[in-house]
Amino acid sequence: MDKLASVSDAKVKEKTGRGWAAWVEELDRAGAGSLTHKQIAVLLQERYGLDDWWAQTVTVGYEQAKGRRAERQKADGFAAGASRTVAMPIEQVHAAWAAGAWLKRVPGAEITKATPPKSIRIKLADGTRAAVYLTAKPGGKTVVQVEHEKLASAADVEPAKALWREVIAMVTGAGEE
16 A cells, blocks of 8 residues: 555655554554444544544545545546646736636636635536636746546546646646647
8 A cells, every 4th residue: 555545655654653554554443434424523523632634634535445435536536637847936827727728628617716826626518517716926927737537437537637737738838728
């Protein structure tokens, strides 16, 4: 169990005191196999003192280890992510996303909220949603992260990742349009 819930064994051990195998064993002993997601998260907070974020992460990792949840699966479907660091200031990247020229590549998509210079929220024609998160880095660089949620199946993850990689390149000029 090198990685569950997109978190390495070393990182979960560093932050919670246990690696993935130890958490699975401990939660099995605590009867988590018969608990709901919410009940497991509450157990992790109350009995083991984990904060909300780590309780959720360990719960998802446990569910993945037990075959109750697939990788990238959330409560409301699957999620796909794409990210890239670009040599552009955050304000310029946000303005490019907000201008919406990229919408031609994603027919039926609409920007529902733009919060300069940090994020853009998008509603897609198929009922899924995407969020663009921007993080300024030294030297006028920006990390662009897109999270596409509510995908119907695991099979939708890779095509969505490919789409958003293409759109990031289009918006930032970091690839071909």
